[in-house]
Amino acid sequence: MVNCGVCYEKLVNFEDMVRHLLRFSERSEPNHIKFLNQYISAEKLDYNQLASALKRFFDYNVDGLQLWIKKIFVKKFYSNDPHPFVLALQHPSDTTLIGYTIEHQHFLRQWVRSCAAIIAKTDKMDVTLYELENINTEFGGFGTELPSHFELLIRMGESLGISRSVIFDIQPLPDTARAIEFWQEIAQNRDWIETMTAMHSLELIAYRNIKNYGASISYFDPSILNQSLISNDAKQFLREGYEADITHADEALKLIEKYATDPELIQRIQATFLQSIEWFDRYLLARLERGKKYE
Amino acid sequence: MNKCELCKSQWGNFWKRIEDQHLFFCCQLCAVQYENLINAIQIQFGNREISMTEIQGTSRLRICKVVKNDKEYRFSVSYSTDGQIFRFKEL
Numbered sequence: 001m002v003n004c005g006v007c008y009e010k011l012v013n014f015e016d017m018v019r020h021l022l023r024f025s026e027r028s029e030p031n032h033i034k035f036l037n038q039y040i041s042a043e044k045l046d047y048n049q050l051a052s053a054l055k056r057f058f059d060y061n062v063d064g065l066q067l068w069i070k071k072i073f074v075k076k077f078y079s080n081d082p083h084p085f086v087l088a089l090q091h092p093s094d095t096t097l098i099g100y101t102i103e104h105q106h107f108l109r110q111w112v113r114s115c116a117a118i119i120a121k122t123d124k125m126d127v128t129l130y131e132l133e134n135i136n137t138e139f140g141g142f143g144t145e146l147p148s149h150f151e152l153l154i155r156m157g158e159s160l161g162i163s164r165s166v167i168f169d170i171q172p173l174p175d176t177a178r179a180i181e182f183w184q185e186i187a188q189n190r191d192w193i194e195t196m197t198a199m200h201s202l203e204l205i206a207y208r209n210i211k212n213y214g215a216s217i218s219y220f221d222p223s224i225l226n227q228s229l230i231s232n233d234a235k236q237f238l239r240e241g242y243e244a245d246i247t248h249a250d251e252a253l254k255l256i257e258k259y260a261t262d263p264e265l266i267q268r269i270q271a272t273f274l275q276s277i278e279w280f281d282r283y284l285l286a287r288l289e290r291g292k293k294y295e
Numbered sequence: 296m297n298k299c300e301l302c303k304s305q306w307g308n309f310w311k312r313i314e315d316q317h318l319f320f321c322c323q324l325c326a327v328q329y330e331n332l333i334n335a336i337q338i339q340f341g342n343r344e345i346s347m348t349e350i351q352g353t354s355r356l357r358i359c360k361v362v363k364n365d366k367e368y369r370f371s372v373s374y375s376t377d378g379q380i381f382r383f384k385e386l
Contacts, residue, residue: 028309030322034354037304037321044296044305081353084373175376282376285355289375292382 002058002267005274006035014058018051035274038076058270065260066253069197069273070213073204076277077284078215085284086205088291089220094160097234099291101157106172107283108150110180112139114199117187127196127255134200134248152237159233175286179279190272193259197269198276200252205280206241207249301325301332301350301357324354327378335372335383336361358386 002011004020011017024032025044036042040053060068077083088096115131115138122128141148147155157167172180186198204210206219222242225235260266296305299321307321313330320326336345340363348367349360357372369386 025306026308028307028320028322030324033304033306033322034324036306037302042302042304042306081356084355281355285376285381289381 001264003271004032005039005271006031006278008271008275014054015051017054018047021050021054022047031278039072039274058267060266060270065257065266065269068270069201069253070204072274073201073277074210074213074215076281077205078210078217080216082215082217083281083284085288086217086219088288090217091221091224091229092234093291095291095294096288097156097230097291098160098162098294099287099289101153101160101162102167102170102290103172103176103283103287104153105150105167106176106180108138108153110183111199114183114187114195118192118195118199121192121195124255124259127192127259130251130255131196134252137248149237149240152233152240155233156231156237159231173286173289175282175289179283179286182275182279186272186276191265191268193256193265194269194272196252197256197273200249200256201273201276202280203249203252205284208242299325301329302354324378328354328357328374331374331378331380332357332359332372335380339370339383339385340368 002014002017003009004011004017006024009020011020021032021036025036039057040050045053063071077086085096089100092100112135115135119128119131122131136142137149139148139150141151154164154167158164171177183198187195190198208218210218219242220238224230225239225242230238256269260269297319298305299307300318302321302325304321304325309320309322309326311318311320311326311330313326313333318326318329320329332350336347336359340361346362347359348362350357352358352371355373357374359370359372361368361370371382371384371386373381375381
């Protein structure tokens with residue numbers, strides 16, 4: 001069995017996936033067509049060509065699952081066409097950072113729930129310990145000396161003139177809310193290892209070594225941490241992510257590769273990952289949309 | 296083989312009449328983006344003697360060239376997820 005990387009529909013095999021995609025192409029369904037354009041080919045392929053292309057696309061044996069994930073992530077968010085939020089974050093304006101603060105608080109609240117769901121479902125001690133550390137880094141903090149990323153995010157917002165109570169009062173934009181719903185559904189209903197992939201692969205967005213995988217730029221221009229373009233609180237927030245996410249992403253992907261041994265499970269992981277990054281794409285745009293309201 | 300007027304994809308089968316032309320798109324999202332693009336160009340550059348020479352980029356960000364009165368203009372258009380223009384910027 002295989003799962004569609006767009007709608008997660010269970011299909012018999014890759015030949016069935018071909019029929020599934022061709023059906024949705026005939027209906028001009030945007031998400032399935034986007035998948036084809038993005039990952040397979042903008043040129044229309046016949047049945048056999050599409051079957052071969054799909055098998056090649058999902059083949060992780062050459063690179064291994066970790067590298068397969070990294071390459072696709074880089075292609076989607078970095079490469080020659082970096083995500084507009086990443087472009088905006090190179091030398092961010094106050095409004096970009098405000099948008100980041102207001103939407104990302106909702107993301108981080110969901111993040112904790114997703115990590116907790118992984119702990120609830122896994123019997124692997126190293127996975128549990130990883131998730132505990134991640135929850136504390138992102139949300140709990142380690143006392144007053146080491147505030148969490150969540151706390152640093154809120155402080156960044158305060159430094160930009162938005163009070164804590166106002167930040168907490170603002171509801172997420174629709175695309176953020178929908179993305180969160182998706183991640184919550186994954187956390188509740190899918191295998192722990194799929195949830196782990198869905199969430200921790202997203203930490204690649206701030207992965208310091210991303211250029212080693214073909215990215216043209218990194219999450220932000222590191223020189224802004226040494227300039228006066230942004231507030232100290234903004235620097236602190238960005239710096240912490242910059243330091244932590246390199247290990248978070250790599251460690252998670254290692255654990256995922258360690259425990260993903262069944263080929264059907266691996267393909268489900270791939271499908272879940274593909275869905276997750278689509279929602280992440282929309283969520284990053286929501287950060288920009290929020291920021292624009294403060295221009 | 297038909298190619299999407301916006302993204303040049305050969306998938307899909309969506310047709311829409313825009314400015315008296317029956318155009319092929321891979322999906323409705325491209326059709327919406329294209330129509331919004333045409334409207335934005337008309338607002339920015341006026342209606343007359345405009346020809347679109349190039350559309351490149353992705354569904355997130357299109358880089359376009361138009362010619363008006365023999366002068367070439369480049370601009371970028373970023374879209375929200377529903378195909379509405381988020382930002383129009385002359386380059």
